[in-house]
Amino acid sequence: GESVGLHLPTLSVQEGDNSIINCAYSNSASDYFIWYKQESGKGPQFIIDIRSNMDKRQGQRVTVLLNKTVKHLSLQIAATQPGDSAVYFCAENPQGGKLIFGQGTELSVKP
């Protein structure tokens, strides 16, 4: 069946370093993937998305990479800042708008 999962539940990085958050998916038919950020006590916030006809997409300080061969995507955050501390979720959208969320990775940024 479909599933979206994360390799690591927690990630700790030094301020200024780059962060890489990974996500695996099992449904090879999935063609649309999204990353969300959730700060403590708040609702998830859309960061960036990517469709399967792309391998890479860049936003402001963030890059999403998609490797369809191994069904893996990652979110890279450049020059990580304390404000980046949050839980990051990947999600897939295989069925016309009903997102399937992964369990989340908690990113902690050390000053």
Place this chain on the structure above:
Amino acid sequence: NAGVTQTPKFQVLKTGQSMTLQCAQDMNHNSMYWYRQDPGMGLRLIYYSASEGTTDKGEVPNGYNVSRLNKREFSLRLESAAPSQTSVYFCASSSRMNTGELFFGEGSRLTVL
């Protein structure tokens, strides 16, 4: 603009009590959703409304009902609360169904004793 507004933010119920979570969006979005978030489980879709006048079950609809009151408002009702419904509930909206860009409210923390 307020975005997506949920009320109440916190609620404690006893088993068997009923309550309604309210949600309103001011972005003129067509689609609205209710999710629950439990530790280690991510976000799971309870119900959604693709457009005004329609509602459909999501992944975990049992024990819940919804009403799409108008284009702005989408409420979630627990008719007879159970401890298993202790969770944080999020309402979200999007311009259309086939987008991954959802706008979430701040959440409603519900405890059922």
